[in-house]
Amino acid sequence: MEDIFESSDSQRGAFDLPFAESVTFEGSFRLEHGGELKDVTAVYETYGNLNAARDNAVLMCHALTGDSHVARHNMHDHPGWWEILVGPGKSIDTNRYFVICMNNLGSCRGTTGPASINPETGEPYGADFPVVTMEDNVNLQKMLMEHLGIQQFLAVVGGSVGGMMTLIWSARYPNCLRGAVTLATSPCLTSQALAFDIVGRNAITSDPEFNGGQYYGKRPPKTGLSIARMLGHITYLSRESMMRKFDVDRTAARKIDTPFEIDFSVGSYLAYQSSRFNDRFDANSYIACTRACDLMNFGDSVDEIAEKLEPSTCRWLVMSFSSDWLLPPFQSEMIVDALISKKKQVSYCEIQSDAGHDGFLLPNQLSTYGGLIEKFLGNLYDTRPSASVDVRDTHYVSDVHDTPCRSSDSGIMADDFGRSHDGRLDFESMLELIPQHASVLDLGCGNGDLLKRLRQRSGKSRLMGIELSERSIQKCVARGLDVVHKDINLGLKAFYDFQFEYVVLSRTMQTVVDVERVLEEMLRVGRRGIVSFPNSAYLPWRTQLFREGKMPKVGCDGHQNWYDTKDMRFLTISDFHDFCDAKGYTVLQQVTLDTLKGTRVTQNANDNATMAIVVLCR
Numbered sequence: 001m002e003d004i005f006e007s008s009d010s011q012r013g014a015f016d017l018p019f020a021e022s023v024t025f026e027g028s029f030r031l032e033h034g035g036e037l038k039d040v041t042a043v044y045e046t047y048g049n050l051n052a053a054r055d056n057a058v059l060m061c062h063a064l065t066g067d068s069h070v071a072r073h074n075m076h077d078h079p080g081w082w083e084i085l086v087g088p089g090k091s092i093d094t095n096r097y098f099v100i101c102m103n104n105l106g107s108c109r110g111t112t113g114p115a116s117i118n119p120e121t122g123e124p125y126g127a128d129f130p131v132v133t134m135e136d137n138v139n140l141q142k143m144l145m146e147h148l149g150i151q152q153f154l155a156v157v158g159g160s161v162g163g164m165m166t167l168i169w170s171a172r173y174p175n176c177l178r179g180a181v182t183l184a185t186s187p188c189l190t191s192q193a194l195a196f197d198i199v200g201r202n203a204i205t206s207d208p209e210f211n212g213g214q215y216y217g218k219r220p221p222k223t224g225l226s227i228a229r230m231l232g233h234i235t236y237l238s239r240e241s242m243m244r245k246f247d248v249d250r251t252a253a254r255k256i257d258t259p260f261e262i263d264f265s266v267g268s269y270l271a272y273q274s275s276r277f278n279d280r281f282d283a284n285s286y287i288a289c290t291r292a293c294d295l296m297n298f299g300d301s302v303d304e305i306a307e308k309l310e311p312s313t314c315r316w317l318v319m320s321f322s323s324d325w326l327l328p329p330f331q332s333e334m335i336v337d338a339l340i341s342k343k344k345q346v347s348y349c350e351i352q353s354d355a356g357h358d359g360f361l362l363p364n365q366l367s368t369y370g371g372l373i374e375k376f377l378g379n380l381y382d383t384r385p386s387a388s389v390d391v392r393d394t395h396y397v398s399d400v401h402d403t404p405c406r407s408s409d410s411g412i413m414a415d416d417f418g419r420s421h422d423g424r425l426d427f428e429s430m431l432e433l434i435p436q437h438a439s440v441l442d443l444g445c446g447n448g449d450l451l452k453r454l455r456q457r458s459g460k461s462r463l464m465g466i467e468l469s470e471r472s473i474q475k476c477v478a479r480g481l482d483v484v485h486k487d488i489n490l491g492l493k494a495f496y497d498f499q500f501e502y503v504v505l506s507r508t509m510q511t512v513v514d515v516e517r518v519l520e521e522m523l524r525v526g527r528r529g530i531v532s533f534p535n536s537a538y539l540p541w542r543t544q545l546f547r548e549g550k551m552p553k554v555g556c557d558g559h560q561n562w563y564d565t566k567d568m569r570f571l572t573i574s575d576f577h578d579f580c581d582a583k584g585y586t587v588l589q590q591v592t593l594d595t596l597k598g599t600r601v602t603q604n605a606n607d608n609a610t611m612a613i614v615v616l617c618r
Contacts, residue, residue: 005254005272008236008361011079012066014280019073020045020110023147029140033295035130038119042144043110044068044102047086048094050150053386057150058092058377059141059169059177060101061162063361064232064289065281067109070101084363084370091370092377097154104161105140106132106288114284115216127213129288134161134296138168145176154380155179155314157373159360160327161289164296167335170312171298179380181317181373183360184324186331187298187305193326196235197290200228204283213284225283226260226274233273238323238356242266299338302494306338316346317376317477319369321359336484337494343462347376348484349473368470375478383480425598426532427453429591429613430504433530437461438501441525443488443518444468444508448476455481462500466492488521489513495525504530507611510569516583519616523585529616535592537572539607573606580616589615 022043029040045068050057060070062081071080071087071094086092086099103111106129114129121128145153156177158166163185170180189197204210207224215221237245246266253268258275262268299305316339320332329350339346351368353359360369381387427450434440436458442451445465454463465483467473476483486494488505489512503526505518510533512518522529534554536542541552551562554570571579573592580587592601592609601609 005269007273008358009273009276011083012081012280015078017069019077020068022110023144025143031130032133032135033131037112037130040112040140042102042140044100044144045070047071047099048097050098054150055152055154055384055386056096056381057098057100057153059153059156060099061156061158061165062101062104063160063162064293067107068101068103082361084366091374096381102141102144104289105137106285106292108282108285114288115282124216126216126284129284132288132292134164134292135168138165138172142173153177154384155181155377157181158185159183160185161293167298170314171308174311174313177314178384179315179376181376183319183369184321184327184357186327187335188296188300189294194294196231197294200231201287201290203227204287210283221283222278225278225286228286229274229277230270233270235326236356236358238325238354240323240354241356302334302337302341305334306341309338310342312344315380316344317372318346318348319372320350321353321355322350323354324357324359326357340494341496345482346484347477347482349470350485351470368474371474372477379480424449425593425595426611426613429593430530431457433589433615434502440502440504441500442504444505445476445483446472448479448481448483450504450506451481452479488518491517492521492525497524498527500526502526502528502530506532509533510567515569523616523618527617530613531616532611532613533571535573535609535612536570537574537606538610573609573612576614585616585618587614588617
């Protein structure tokens with residue numbers, strides 16, 4: 001039975017950090033919001049070894065109340081806050097990468113914060129600690145980077161607040177990272193998220209023990225900090241996860257020593273989490289860290305974010321979690337759309353999860369987000385300038401089979417329809433239709449088979465895919481392809497007019513809900529569109545229907561019956577030409593195939609072809 005007290009905080013505690021290192025940067029550290037700090041100390045931990053080329057370093061940016069202890073250093077060490085992801089043989093493999101994690105400025109786990117001694121007074125800063133920002137954290141991390149003799153990170157990885165710092169890294173120091181990974185983050189807080197922080201800070205400052213922030217050496221404001229943490233912890237969960245955790249027996253509260261109400265199981269959970277938090281965190285630090293988060297303003301529109309990200313030169317992997325209502329998926333999509341508008345290399349996946357915001361720290365969807373991170377970093381590592389390995393398409397997600405199937409944008413897996421005896425006949429035909437160095441957007445790109453072939457033919461082309469299947473997105477990322485998680489039925493608003501030379505809709509049109517909109521968007525975003533579809537007029541299929549009175553298994557999921565097929569359109573080549581005439585589209589080229597025989601069809605295609613490939617323009 002699940003222990004209801006288990007949470008993303010379970011690996012964190014007030015224990016000592018014997019492997020932590022520190023460096024003090026003497027002199028003035030100027031702050032973005034005004035003011036300065038003297039002789040700032042940064043506490044950090046490292047894992048693995050920096051290679052001779054000094055190009056295997058990965059910077060981990062922790063969340064709001066995390067610290068430098070991202071993982072255990074040996075079996076005698078305490079587990080770290082991202083123990084499931086970082087370590088030997090794990091997704092961020094410390095046998096391969098040199099991992100660095102610095103405690104944030106303003107915290108209470110070693111780096112200079114409100115509890116640190118103010119050199120001007122000889123007393124703790126307390127309420128006199130100046131306002132710090134995410135930009136200040138990144139500037140301090142940059143100083144640590146230089147201290148360690150690293151010129152460029154392989155990647156900067158951050159979840160939640162850590163993802164905010166990753167955004168700043170890419171914009172402020174674009175030449176200092178080859179890759180950026182964000183999970184469950186945002187360019188700025190929504191007003192709802194901001195409201196929770198405001199209430200939390202008010203709970204702390206209203207505690208009589210707060211004493212204007214000058215409580216060191218006295219009784220700390222435990223009640224206020226506990227309420228702030230309870231409120232914050234609710235935002236980290238989702239409705240579904242709370243129902244699963246507490247609804248089984250909502251009155252089965254665990255008896256703990258607490259001044260708070262514990263009549264219900266969720267109450268005892270929150271009281272327990274707040275008690276543990278009081279053991280390891282400082283109230284003034286909570287105020288400083290939440291304020292830094294609240295001041296983050298990377299833009300609240302795609303255009304503003306795009307302007308900030310203009311300097312970025314790195315490759316991107318962006319992930320969100322479907323049930324996250326604190327930093328919801330639409331905010332990650334805004335980041336992705338901004339990157340697309342600036343022609344940056346980006347992959348995106350909205351991971352289906354009921355774990356809420358904390359999904360990026362929990363094992364529930366580790367195989368997805370961990371697998372994506374592992375393969376993304378692996379491609380960066382194998383393509384770095386000093387790499388001596390022969391880079392081939394060999395990095396696959398362990399639980400994704402290399403099937404010949406192609407997933408449509410509606411998440412539909414296709415069978416071997418369209419495959420000749422020696423490979424995909426329709427792909428070979430498309431390669432002949434697409435000029436060598438053309439930029440291509442593949443709608444419903446599946447496992448990236450067509451994009452992979454295009455890249456092999458010309459590594460200089462701008463190639464991108466759109467896909468709905470998480471498993472297929474994993475495969476594309478493993479292949480080093482750029483793919484974003486979108487539903488083409490909702491349009492292609494992230495892409496501007498004629499952004500690509502060719503937009504491809506391969507064996508997907510028969511599953512599309514809004515055919516007219518999708519075709520219009522294709523020919524807006526691309527100068528040319530290439531559409532392939534099964535021809536329902538193929539004579540043997542028509543004959544079967546006529547003679548047997550039964551529907552043949554037509555289409556790209558041809559093993560499916562009429563009642564479980566995802567195909568919703570049964571069109572013919574003649575139908576499609578009538579459609580193009582009605583819409584004013586020009587058919588530039590057409591290739592017709594009998595994929596069952598593995599041959600091209602040159603005579604009476606409407607009767608003799610199983611598939612058509614059509615090149616269109618307005």
